[in-house]
Amino acid sequence: MKNSSVSYQAAKEELKRAVDIVELIGQFVQLRKAGQNFLGLCPFHSEKVPSFTVSPSKQMFHCFGCKKGGDIFAFWMAYHHVSFPQAMRDLAERYHVSLPTGTLGPLEKAKFELNEALLEINEIAAQYFHQLLKSSAKGEPGRRYFARRAIPAEIIDEFRLGYAPKAWDGLIKFLKSKKADLEKARQAGLIIAKEKGGYYDRFRDRVMFPIFNMRGQVVGFGGRVLDDSLPKYLNTPETPVFHKGKLLYGLHASYQAIRKSGCAVIVEGYTDFLALRKNGFHEAVATLGTALTREHIRRLKGYAREAIVVFDPDTAGKSAAMGSLSYFLDEGLPARVALLPGNEDPDSFVNKKGVVAFQGLLENSVPMFDFFIDRKLSEKTDYIENRVDLLKEIIPVLSELRNSAQRSLYTRRLSEKLGIAESALIEELEKWGRQRSWTARQNDLVEKVTASKAKRKDDLFLLNLLVNYPHITQRVINQDFRLLLSDPAVIQIFDSLAEMHAKEGPLPAAEVMDRLEAEDAKERLREAMLMAPFCDDNEVELALAEFEDRIQKIKILEAKKKALKKGDIEGLAKIPKLIRERWG
Ligand SMILES: [Zn+2]
Incomplete structure (x- = not known):
């Protein structure tokens, strides 16, 4: 942090020591152990295969999908949408670390004070x-x-x-x-x-x-x-601390029960939530009178493996459920729909029939996908027209499904429900997929133009070596390894490291990271730190030798080019000797 007083920095360090990042993030994201690290579904972007990594030894997190990452403060700020000073304060309170009143930047100070x-x-x-x-x-x-x-x-x-x-x-x-x-x-x-x-x-x-x-x-x-x-x-209207589309009523009180059972039950109103709570049902949350948003579902994913949406039978309830289907599919959180009988809402139902009857209702819930199709089919009386409409709506949703096993399962179900051959549906899906993939192909192209991926591998490899075997730093700096780098962010890390190393000697990677300014440089370093070492202790020497070999080749090649350009015959004549000397 810029402009922070010494004592502020000390408190920050103390917090870093006091907080276990796995324990902290584990309260908001379901993590499982994978080798040295912990893995979970990223709370910051849509994904079904976990690439959100938390490292206990390095006390940092990094998402290999969306590249968000950092330390405990970075997580707290991003997850709770708060400023750095707010994150400091929250964590200090939570972990009983006393906080001096450091001097903040004027903008941060104003934001912090307003909140x-x-x-x-x-x-x-x-x-x-x-x-x-x-x-x-x-x-x-x-x-x-x-x-x-x-x-x-x-x-x-x-x-x-x-x-x-x-x-x-x-x-x-x-x-x-x-x-x-x-x-x-x-x-x-x-x-x-x-x-x-x-x-x-x-x-x-x-x-x-x-x-x-x-x-x-x-x-x-x-x-x-x-x-x-x-x-x-x-x-309350939207304020700096109140965002309807992100908040779920009661989640702060229910999240432990939800995590324990793995299932979150979503109801529409505050009184529904409270009636369930009163009857001893602790796994519910309520929306704030809005439809479910992607943010809601992403947040729930941190606690639940499955969601059940409870709706009363009026049409508003049903269309709200349908709107959220694509979010659930996209976020990979399996969702079911429980429908209440007659004119009941969860509040009146549980008060009349009790919590056991309510649980029975949940057990009879149907997958949201089936609910969506059945509902659509019952909307109009014209059977043919209905099916065409339904296909138009459901094909885009289905083609969004990245999990192919899930997609073929749903395709089969759709074929059964509509009485349309599965092969015809697959053909439709492919047609839609081809239209869509145009943007994907364009993105690929952009990536190819902006970066040669093979070259960038060197960057990452070298960074990984440096992070895991800091004793080679001096040798790497001496040997012009910079010539092998192509990624501007990595070059920046390399230059900063060389500068710090010259002034202060060896520094731990985390310290280097703290001092980097550019976000993409931090991102690359984090990635290198969180990946397993690319080579063992006894392979380091071999890897270095190989790199040095390539550096020499590059140098000789450049010398040759230069000599040719200048017509320097003498210089040109020396080249074969240089090659012989090095490679025999
Ligand atoms: Zn992510």
Whole structure:
């Protein structure tokens, strides 16, 4: 970190020692041991075959797919969408390391302070709504609502449910009494600015559901009306700490149970979630009144091996489920759909029939793919037209499936359901695939033009040697190994290393990494550090000799070229001798 004070740096080092990166990342990504490292599905890009690597010995992670990587701080920042100072603070709190107030860059400082202020003001608001519900006369309508829903006191306390009074300035008065900054409250989405100056409360006469991040902090609210008026739900608008498309209600409380069973149950509303929770069912999460997003599914993948989406039978529920099918397929998280009978939602169902009946419903859930097809087929009465429509929709989804075994399984199922020959479907898929692969081919071409892959292998090999056998550094620097490199990022690493080595002598690779400026240089070094050594101890000498041989050839070739160009006959005449001397 630039501009950081010495003590800030010390705290950073202390944290790096205190935190085990496998344990930390393992809380958010399912990791399994693979050799010296741990592997999992990357939380930052779509993949079905794990290329997300965590190294306990080097205390770093790297994704060989999307190239994201770094140390504990880099992970925390990327996963939680927070700044570096925020990551420091979170980890310090989690691992009981005290943090000095270091000097930050002005931009980082401003961002950090804003997020802090928004979290703080959300916390004050949560206390206000909760206290009002628990002990104020004004909270009576809220208490009646939760009593009607049979939500017990433990749940009200655990999820800090609350009530926003029927007033334009209930929260505003409270914030003023706490000397809170009203402009910050506006930025947190709690109050709205009036045109002629001043503010008014956004949430009025609603029961309040605080929404927590994975760290258990209140980042926003969902407010529900007490009657049937509209809008039924009102959420905090997007703020720097509140992103609807990324948050899942209740995940912070459910993730351990989800990990244990391997299955996440997705419901639509806060009250559905709470009703299940109250009945002892701990593997649920709820969306915040939006359709499922790719980000949601990617996040769940860190805890679940399978998801079951629970929907009530109204059409809105069904189309929402269909929209997410391609995300589930794409992210490789198997998904099923559980349909509730009649006019029930999970809340009413579990309250009436109990948790065992709900579990029965989950057991009878159907694969989302089948659900999608059956639903489509029942949409229109014209059978032929229906099938054509369905094919148009399903072929692109199927061709997205990168796992060929899965694809042929689904193709067979589709053929059975539609009564269309499997071969005809495969032909359609191939046709679609050919259209699509045009972009893929173009990408290949771009890659070929920008980099000669064979040459780049040398870069990586050499880097790998240097990282695993630092004692060769001086020899490599002396021997003009730079001549073999073609990747600008690796050349940069090489030059920085040579410079540091000249001034300070041998340095550990992690230290070199910390000092590199360019992101692509860091990326290459990380990759080299996380790959297994390309050769054993006793092969190092051989590898070096081979490299040195090639360097000599290059040098001689260049000398020859130069001599030819200049018409330097004498110089040219020396070349065969040079070759003889080296290679006999
Ligand atoms: Zn990745």
